[in-house]
Amino acid sequence: MGPTAENHNPHQHRSKTPLVIVFVFLALVPVSRSQQATPAANPQDTTEQQEDSRATSTRQFLGLGRLPDARLAAEGGKIFAPTCGFCHGADARGASGPDLLRSPVVLDDDQGELIGPTVHDGRPGKGMPAFPSFTSEQLREIAEYLHLQVELAANRGTYKALNVVTGDAKAGEAYFNGTGKCNTCHSVTGDLAHLGAKMSPSDLQQTFLYPAPRHPSPPKVTVTVEDGKTMSGTLKHLDDFYVAFYDADGAYHSITLKKGIEVQVEDKLVFHRQMLDKYTNQQMHDLTAYLVTLK
Amino acid sequence: MKFAGLLLSFSCLLGGLPSVSAAQALDPQKLVQPEPTDTWPTYNGDYSGRRFSPLKQIHASNVHELSLAWTYRVAVGGGAMRGVGEPDIKSTPLMVNGILYFTIPDHVFAVDARTGLALWHYDWVDKGGHLIGNRGVGMYGEWLYFLAPDGWFISLEAKTGKERWRKKVADEKMQYFTTGAPMVVGNHVIVGVGGDAIDVPGYLEARDPQTGELQWRWDSEPKKGEPGSETWPNEYAMAHGGGMTWLPGTYDKDLNLLYWGTGNANPVMAGQGRKGADLYTCSIVAINADTGKLVWYFQGSPHDTHDWDNTETPVLFDAEVDGKPRKLLAQAARNGYFFVLDRTNGKNILSKPFVDLNWSKGIDAKGQPIPDPGREPTVDGNLLTINGGGGTNWIPPSYSPQTGLFYVNAVRGYSVTYLTDTSEHPEGYGGSNRDLWSQHVLEALDHKTGEVRWSHAYLTVDGLGGGLGGPGILTTAGDLLFSGDFNGNLIAFNATKGDILWHFPMLHSLSNGPETYLLDGRQYLIAGGGDTLYAFILN
Numbered sequence: 001m002g003p004t005a006e007n008h009n010p011h012q013h014r015s016k017t018p019l020v021i022v023f024v025f026l027a028l029v030p031v032s033r034s035q036q037a038t039p040a041a042n043p044q045d046t047t048e049q050q051e052d053s054r055a056t057s058t059r060q061f062l063g064l065g066r067l068p069d070a071r072l073a074a075e076g077g078k079i080f081a082p083t084c085g086f087c088h089g090a091d092a093r094g095a096s097g098p099d100l101l102r103s104p105v106v107l108d109d110d111q112g113e114l115i116g117p118t119v120h121d122g123r124p125g126k127g128m129p130a131f132p133s134f135t136s137e138q139l140r141e142i143a144e145y146l147h148l149q150v151e152l153a154a155n156r157g158t159y160k161a162l163n164v165v166t167g168d169a170k171a172g173e174a175y176f177n178g179t180g181k182c183n184t185c186h187s188v189t190g191d192l193a194h195l196g197a198k199m200s201p202s203d204l205q206q207t208f209l210y211p212a213p214r215h216p217s218p219p220k221v222t223v224t225v226e227d228g229k230t231m232s233g234t235l236k237h238l239d240d241f242y243v244a245f246y247d248a249d250g251a252y253h254s255i256t257l258k259k260g261i262e263v264q265v266e267d268k269l270v271f272h273r274q275m276l277d278k279y280t281n282q283q284m285h286d287l288t289a290y291l292v293t294l295k
Numbered sequence: 296m297k298f299a300g301l302l303l304s305f306s307c308l309l310g311g312l313p314s315v316s317a318a319q320a321l322d323p324q325k326l327v328q329p330e331p332t333d334t335w336p337t338y339n340g341d342y343s344g345r346r347f348s349p350l351k352q353i354h355a356s357n358v359h360e361l362s363l364a365w366t367y368r369v370a371v372g373g374g375a376m377r378g379v380g381e382p383d384i385k386s387t388p389l390m391v392n393g394i395l396y397f398t399i400p401d402h403v404f405a406v407d408a409r410t411g412l413a414l415w416h417y418d419w420v421d422k423g424g425h426l427i428g429n430r431g432v433g434m435y436g437e438w439l440y441f442l443a444p445d446g447w448f449i450s451l452e453a454k455t456g457k458e459r460w461r462k463k464v465a466d467e468k469m470q471y472f473t474t475g476a477p478m479v480v481g482n483h484v485i486v487g488v489g490g491d492a493i494d495v496p497g498y499l500e501a502r503d504p505q506t507g508e509l510q511w512r513w514d515s516e517p518k519k520g521e522p523g524s525e526t527w528p529n530e531y532a533m534a535h536g537g538g539m540t541w542l543p544g545t546y547d548k549d550l551n552l553l554y555w556g557t558g559n560a561n562p563v564m565a566g567q568g569r570k571g572a573d574l575y576t577c578s579i580v581a582i583n584a585d586t587g588k589l590v591w592y593f594q595g596s597p598h599d600t601h602d603w604d605n606t607e608t609p610v611l612f613d614a615e616v617d618g619k620p621r622k623l624l625a626q627a628a629r630n631g632y633f634f635v636l637d638r639t640n641g642k643n644i645l646s647k648p649f650v651d652l653n654w655s656k657g658i659d660a661k662g663q664p665i666p667d668p669g670r671e672p673t674v675d676g677n678l679l680t681i682n683g684g685g686g687t688n689w690i691p692p693s694y695s696p697q698t699g700l701f702y703v704n705a706v707r708g709y710s711v712t713y714l715t716d717t718s719e720h721p722e723g724y725g726g727s728n729r730d731l732w733s734q735h736v737l738e739a740l741d742h743k744t745g746e747v748r749w750s751h752a753y754l755t756v757d758g759l760g761g762g763l764g765g766p767g768i769l770t771t772a773g774d775l776l777f778s779g780d781f782n783g784n785l786i787a788f789n790a791t792k793g794d795i796l797w798h799f800p801m802l803h804s805l806s807n808g809p810e811t812y813l814l815d816g817r818q819y820l821i822a823g824g825g826d827t828l829y830a831f832i833l834n
Contacts, residue, residue, distance in 0.1 A: 061378025062492050063423035063445075063467060093720050101722055102493055102535070107468040153722040154470060154492040159715040161727075166675040205676055206711060210731035219756065239782040240754045241798055273732050276709040277680065284711075285675050 058157025065110070068147040076145030079138055083131065084119075092149045097128070101150050112136075112143035161202035165289050167282065172290025175283055182287075185271070188294055196292040205288045209279075210272050221245050223255055224262040231255075235265060319453050320437045321391045326479060327548055333813045335390040337543075338431050338476040339691065340810060344545035344610040346693040347770045348811045352818035353833060354773030358787045358797045361820065364830040365411030371402055371418070379426045383806040384823030386431030386476065387691070387767070390812045395821070396434065396453065397828065400426040400444050400474070405456060408814055408821075411830060415456035421445045423467035425474070425489070428689075430543060433477035433484055435504040440477035440484050448477070448486055450507060462507040464488065469495050477502075478543045480584050483510055485553065487540030491602075494535035494561040494722055497576075501587060511587030515540065515557050515575050523574035526597075532569040537561030538576035542606040542689050547622070547638060552590060553582045554624060554638065556606035563602050564672045565716045565725025572597040577605040579626060579634070581641060591641030594663050595628045600671045601654065601712065601728070603629040603685045609638075610694045610701065614742060616644060625694065625742055627703035630654070631686035632664055633745045647745030649738055650686040650707050654679055672712040672726040682708030683728030691767035691808035693776070698790050700739040700748055702768045702776060708733030735781060737768075739793060749793035753780040767808025769820075777820065779805025785822050785829070801829060 059067065081090040087097030100106050109115045116139035122130030134142070152158055176182040186192050195204060207214050222232040223243055231253060233245035243263050244254040255261065279287075321336055330349045331340035340346055353361060369382055376382055379400075388397035388406075394414065395406045403417040424444030432451075433440040438459065439451040446465030451458055464486055465471035471490035478485040483501040490497075497515035502508065515538030517523035519530050527533035539558035546553050560569060560576035575589070577596035582589055595605040610625050624638035631652040635645040643662025648655075655664040670677055684706065692703040709731040716725035737751040766779035776790040781804050787797040803825025810821050820831040 057378065061425060061427075062470065063377070063421075063425065063472075064492075065423075091718070093718070093722060099720075099722075102469065102495070104466075104468065107493075150493075153716075156492070156724040156727065159724065159727055161713055162674045162715060162717070164675045164713070202676070202713070206729050206731070209678070209711060210709065212732070213730065235756055237782075238754055238756045239780060239784060240786070240795060241784065241800075269732075273709075276678070276731060279678055281669075281673075281676075281678055284678055288675075 055155060055157040059151070059155050062155060064151065064155055068151050069144050070148070072141045072144035073148035074145075076138075076141035076143070076148075079134075080142055080145050084142070087128075092146055093153075100146055101153050106146045106150060109143060109147070112140040115143040115146060116140065161200070164201045164205055164285075165292055167285030167287070167289035169286070169289040169293050172286035172288070175286055176290055180275070180283070180287065181271075192291070192294055194294060196294040201288060201292050204291055205284070208287065208291060209276065209284070210269065212269055219268075220266040222264040222266075223253075224264075225255065226260040238263070238265070319392055319394065321434045321453075323436075325391075331810075331812065334392075335388065335810050335812050336434060337389070337478060338387050338433075339543065339545065339608065339808075340387075342480075342546040342548065343612065344608040344691075344694075345612060345696070345770075346691055346768060346808055346810075347695050347697075347772075349772045350811055350813055350818050351771060351773040352813070353771070353775065353811070353820065355775060355789055355796060357833060358773070358775060360833050361787070361797055361799075361831045362834045363799070364819065364832045366830070367404075367406050367411040367413065367828045369399055369402065369404065369826050369828075371399070376400065376426045381803075382826045383428065383803075384826065384828060385428040385807050386823070387808045387810055388821060388823075388828070389432060389434055390810070390814075390821075391434060391453075393814060394453075395828070396432050396439055397823070398429040398431050398441060398476075399826075400429045403432060403439065403441050403451060403456065405453070406828070408812070408819065408830075411828070417441070417451055417456045417458070419443045419447070419449070421467075425472035427472070428474050429476075430474060431476035433479045435479045435484065438504065440479070440486075440504075442473035442475055442477060442486065444472050444474065446471055446473050446488070448473075448484075448502060448507060450504075460507050462502065464500060464502075465490070469493055471495060473541075475541050476543045478546070479504065480546050480553065483584060485544070485584075487542070487544075487555070489539045489541035489558070491537055491539065491559065491561055491563050492723055494537065496534060496536055497538035497540055497557060499540040499555060499582070499587075501584075513580075513582055513587045513589065517574065526572035526574045528568075528570050535561055536569060536573055536576060537563070538573075538578070539604070540606070541604075542608065545609050545611050545624075546584065547611055550622075550639060551584050552638070553584050554609040554611065555580050555582060556595075556604070556609060556626070558604035558606050559596075559599050559602050562716070562721045563724040563726070564600050564712070564728075565714055565721035566598060566600040566671060567717075568720050570598070573599070577603065577630075579605065579609050579624070579636070579641075581638070593634070593636055593641045593643065593661070595626070595632065595634060596630045596666070597663055598666055599630070600666070600726075601630070601679075601683075601685070602724070604689075605629065606689060607687060608692060610692060611638060612694050612696060612742075614696075614699065616743070623742070625701050627687050627692055627701065627705070627740070629685035629688055630664065631681050633701070633703075633740055634662070635742055635745075636662075645742075645745050648686075649703065649740055649745065649747065650681060650705050650736075652679070652681040652686070654681065672714040672728070674714050674717060676711045676713055679710050679712060679728075681710065682706040682733045683710030683712065683730045688765065690765045693768040693770045694742070695770040695776075695790055697772060697774065698739075698770075699742060700790070701742050702737065702739050702770065702778075702790075704766055704768065704778060705736050705738050706733055707736055735765075737776075737778060737788070737793075739790075751788065751793050751795075753782075755780065755782055766805035769809040769811060771811060777809040777811075777822070779809075779822070779824075783824065785809070785824065799829070799831070801825075802827060
């Protein structure tokens with residue numbers, strides 16, 4: 001999996017002397033057009049803001065329409081569960097009656113204009129009784145409850161991690177200081193102090209697995225040019241054709257890659273990447289359970 | 296009456312084509328040409344899906360002289376599109392009689408292939424559907440076919456861009472969306488669908504090129520009691536099981552078989568309500584082009600729980616296997632496996648991972664991967680040694696008969712996958728995955744062994760997520776491979792060895808499959824990068 005092994009020399013056709021690119025460090029930040037087209041949240045946002053922004057952008061992407069009104073939906077839920085839940089299930093996902101999350105009456109409805117009359121008049125031909133006593137406000141609330149159930153299933157931007165803390169914290173501590181050798185670089189009273197208070201357990205889990213996507217830090221680069229002279233700085237850009245960086249004085253440099261130029265990128269995360277091939281799920285869960293205790 | 300009857304049968308003999316002498320009409324013979332030269336008449340250039348051009352005016356020794364001829368930027372007013380940001384050209388333009396026809400979601404463009412001059416622009420106002428991409432148009436005579444994101448199948452006059460008719464083929468309120476390039480085969484227009492936010496069944500339709508009326512429909516799931524129904528726990532799960540058909544397939548004229556990849560099962564990641572293999576999701580299916588009947592299937596991801604659609608292009612070529620000439624089909628699947636099948640009967644010849652993966656316990660007697668139940672998404676997270684988006688995606692691969700190599704832009708990586716809906720009847724995705732480390736690599740695979748003959752890990756600072764967008768591949772008889780990195784570079788590689796021979800920094804990264812054609816005796820290279828189409832020639 002090492003990135004160096006298969007990097008073909010992009011300029012081999014021009015020279016017998018291969019360009020050398022040595023990776024000592026490879027920092028990775030998430031691509032802006034994230035997979036599943038669920039836009040990435042700004043890492044500076046709080047977790048709650050991130051969830052809201054993910055939910056909003058995913059709703060827009062899916063074309064799900066407006067955000068259901070949580071207050072009306074909550075009221076609707078109080079009516080729905082005891083009245084409709086027996087046939088349709090309390091979560092409206094169907095029981096003896098149909099699953100309403102896939103019902104065209106629900107999906108084509110906007111603010112109760114289709115759901116309201118259906119509940120009020122029933123569907124005598126299909127065995128659904130009428131509920132003539134509901135007020136128009138109550139019908140609207142029931143409609144909103146159903147729209148919220150659709151939102152919670154269809155809008156994957158609303159999904160929340162459930163309990164990821166299933167491991168054994170003691171075993172995690174032993175792994176941290178033993179087999180995992182985490183304590184070689186990290187200290188629970190130093191750089192990792194209060195880690196469990198800083199982020200949610202699922203964020204913490206993903207962060208210790210591979211920190212770069214969540215906590216990007218600009219990598220250091222050293223470039224050796226043809227005469228043996230070296231220059232170093234903070235990497236700005238690297239592709240198969242040029243390297244760009246800022247030196248210690250903040251001055252910008254770009255160098256076209258060609259024969260005889262060696263690029264060394266510091267790799268602080270090499271051990272994190274190697275560990276991804278080694279962790280068992282149990283070790284990952286134990287380590288999560290331990291690190292969340294670092295309040 | 297007699298006279299009218301005669302006329303009618305005459306027009307039927309011609310398949311109802313408008314006069315092919317019309318300057319802008321597509322000669323139907325171009326659709327069955329073995330390899331594209333002066334015309335690019337269908338999404339993949341020809342029915343094989345190889346994206347190999349016999350042109351060699353541009354070759355390994357002169358490609359460094361390739362220079363920009365023109366650019367065309369899609370200006371669709373306002374820039375950002377709903378839910379996806381700036382438009383990406385993911386379509387492969389058709390090039391017919393000197394005119395390029397291409398799309399982004401909601402829009403079709405006709406542009407002069409010599410100069411980039413805009414001829415017309417068709418603008419659709421959607422009422423929903425996903426704007427994640429559009430793969431392009433299909434063409435029959437003087438007519439074009441386009442899928443709007445909200446399930447509308449639309450025919451346009453190629454000369455003017457004027458709408459002929461529209462037919463509803465999918466319900467966007469049920470979260471279907473339509474992104475495919477309609478594929479013209481004989482007197483059929485083949486139309487596929489996408490959708491997975493709500494649990495709905497997949498299907499593939501053939502429509503009449505003249506009227507848009509339904510000719511046949513193949514459902515991705517069997518009905519109760521039919522073969523394949525035993526791979527579902529109940530009728531309820533089977534009726535909502537997914538298996539979308541959103542990417543254009545390929546076609547063998549001699550066998551009259553369409554080859555189509557089907558998408559993931561629904562619910563996407565929460566598989567507890569659909570125990571079993573879930574046929575015909577995540578499969579390659581061979582379908583009779585005239586009847587819509589299933590002839591054979593091969594399931595790339597039995598009981599998928601990772602959102603790894605098996606829709607990647609089934610590429611068709613003939614080659615010797617153990618000294619005997621065979622009709623083959625090869626696919627680099629999103630689940631990380633490279634499959635080679637006998638396309639006459641679907642029998643497996645080779646199944647081998649092209650990236651590291653730990654979700655599978657190996658392959659079964661039929662050559663199908665065996666999913667490891669211990670690697671399904673879990674509430675507390677399951678660590679995978681493959682990128683969350685899979686080993687590749689829809690981005691066009693290529694096969695060069697000259698090198699015998701199958702080329703794919705692959706992703707190596709790690710991810711952690713979560714179950715977020717533990718109910719007995721989950722709906723939607725019911726889970727999520729998060730990418731950890733990942734890396735984009737161009738791989739050249741030996742179709743006989745599945746070995747990586749050469750590879751190129753694109754240099755970059757960024758960690759690049761799996762991504763649904765990204766660079767496609769074109770190979771040519773000039774021993775060239777055109778593709779791109781995620782830093783905006785359009786790159787020409789030596790197809791045999793993998794050396795980089797030329798590059799051009801575009802404003803955005805390559806977002807479609809590059810194509811090439813001969814016009815006025817000159818070979819053009821066309822590439823889409825974000826919102827701009829770039830044309831190159833030798834100067």
